[in-house]
Amino acid sequence: MQQFQKKGGAYEFAFELISPFAGFVVGCLWMFAQIVAGAAISLGFASYFITIFPAFSLKTVAVVAALALTGLNLLGINNLLP
Amino acid sequence: MKIAILCLFVGFGIFQIYPQNFSQSSPNGLSGILQGAGFIFFAYLGFGRIATLGEEVKNSERNLPLSILIALIVSIVIYVLTGLTATGLQDCRILAQSGSPLAEAAKVMGNFTLVAAISFGVLIATASVLLTNLIGLSRVGFAMTRNDQLLKSIAKVSSKFGTPYVSILLMGTILTILVFALDLKQTTAITSFAILSVHLAVNLSAIRLRKKMLNSTKFRAPFYPIIPSLGLLSCIILMSSLPQESWIVAAVVVAMSAILYLLRKNSPTNSFTYTKNASHCTTKKLIHITHKATIYFKRAQKST
Numbered sequence: 001m002q003q004f005q006k007k008g009g010a011y012e013f014a015f016e017l018i019s020p021f022a023g024f025v026v027g028c029l030w031m032f033a034q035i036v037a038g039a040a041i042s043l044g045f046a047s048y049f050i051t052i053f054p055a056f057s058l059k060t061v062a063v064v065a066a067l068a069l070t071g072l073n074l075l076g077i078n079n080l081l082p
Numbered sequence: 083m084k085i086a087i088l089c090l091f092v093g094f095g096i097f098q099i100y101p102q103n104f105s106q107s108s109p110n111g112l113s114g115i116l117q118g119a120g121f122i123f124f125a126y127l128g129f130g131r132i133a134t135l136g137e138e139v140k141n142s143e144r145n146l147p148l149s150i151l152i153a154l155i156v157s158i159v160i161y162v163l164t165g166l167t168a169t170g171l172q173d174c175r176i177l178a179q180s181g182s183p184l185a186e187a188a189k190v191m192g193n194f195t196l197v198a199a200i201s202f203g204v205l206i207a208t209a210s211v212l213l214t215n216l217i218g219l220s221r222v223g224f225a226m227t228r229n230d231q232l233l234k235s236i237a238k239v240s241s242k243f244g245t246p247y248v249s250i251l252l253m254g255t256i257l258t259i260l261v262f263a264l265d266l267k268q269t270t271a272i273t274s275f276a277i278l279s280v281h282l283a284v285n286l287s288a289i290r291l292r293k294k295m296l297n298s299t300k301f302r303a304p305f306y307p308i309i310p311s312l313g314l315l316s317c318i319i320l321m322s323s324l325p326q327e328s329w330i331v332a333a334v335v336v337a338m339s340a341i342l343y344l345l346r347k348n349s350p351t352n353s354f355t356y357t358k359n360a361s362h363c364t365t366k367k368l369i370h371i372t373h374k375a376t377i378y379f380k381r382a383q384k385s386t
Contacts, residue, residue, distance in 0.1 A: 059262065
């Protein structure tokens, strides 16, 4: 656990300096923001994908990208690298 | 690679700008500028990550703030050049409607190899950003589990692959639903809004830190409380410029996490204690880093 001591960023600041409650809310909000950012990036990826391959639909590519990300992370990105 | 593609775009595009595209300096007025600023906040998501590398960087007290400043300046230059080139090539109203504005702007140049090259570059760039997206997520997740604020079962690690599969599946489900239900503009607005709210809390924390350390000779905040107050103010201005739906979504997330917190706190069958001592070190380190950063900034101010 030692290695994660100060990697909580904004969550850690709010937890320590405002209150554990504020920390929890900030942590949840932050994680939510990261997931929505992932959705935005998937959609951005899909927008450019369909300019090269117009045969695909935007939502399909974006959903496939999101599922592929989940799958890759489940297997572990490090496991896939030689 | 990503930078090379943007340089290619700027290098080819900047000589083919149509000046009439700049005839109106701000077609949507001040509110348009502020809303743009709110949206573009999304692009600066990654800078906080540099600060978490403290242990791995040589002479981090000096090099870390320096590297953040350099990275900030370089990316501002690249963003501004790219933005100028794109809006100079194509009408900004057409760009605003497009999900792939760089390809849209490159099409104006009539060179389709260039359009393909730029689109391909963006694909690689977005794919790599997507893959690293989870790193930040797991970091805060681990910090919250350490303070007993998240269920340990969420952080459960698969014995076969060594990955926290419960949290990844949870994240993947939410991610897929969001991708399906929302569009690019909505997701960007919601992300910017949520991150701005988090920054609001960071600025409040900075003010609290100063109050706690009032008697300490070690910790000093220059121009206190102007800088965190300006931070608070700019967050609020940018937040208010973003669409209403992002307010609602963020409010729902805050309300849900608040309810979750109170439910767990009041349930008799848990060990929901805050291990303040466990993260006591964090505050000390934080104060130390802030102190060093302050010294660095003062030095930087003197030299200019």
